[in-house]
Amino acid sequence: MILARVVGTVVATRKDPRLEGKTLLIVKPVSPEGKDEGGYLVAVDTVSAGFKERVLLVTGGSARMAEGCKDTPVDTAIVGIVDDMQLD
């Protein structure tokens, strides 16, 4: 999984019916220190993450295992909101 920060939302009216009702957020990967790592992703939100929140991102086939994403055309999902991190 990678760390990312929520930076925006996406609204889509015409889409795959299996994406109906899902929240799409724009997220930017960040380093553990909180620095932007470049690029961005559109992710399905399964944990009601908020703007600027640091989240846990699952990509690839595993994203379909997130809550409510079974058999949906999804390859990036937010599966957790990060509270704290400890770097040794």
Next chain:
Amino acid sequence: MYLGRVVGSVWATIKDDRLEGQRLLMVQPLTPELQPTGKRLICADWTGAGAGELVYWTRSQEASYAFLPREVPVDSTIVGIVDSINLRRE
């Protein structure tokens, strides 16, 4: 699978139900020479690895197979703790 070292841990209260009770560790990928390579990532821990430990981890959907029959939404999992590495130099 890839080599890595546990360099930290991550806490998340709000998360997918199937991640409940699952330890999440920060892992720095390593070369066989144990030099850091690439970005750090967060792995689910299947082995009980501890801080600073040398591990191997698997990526992609196969990472969630470690938890079968549960379907856990993870894309990187620590699946082993490395005891030793032997590299032969030509």
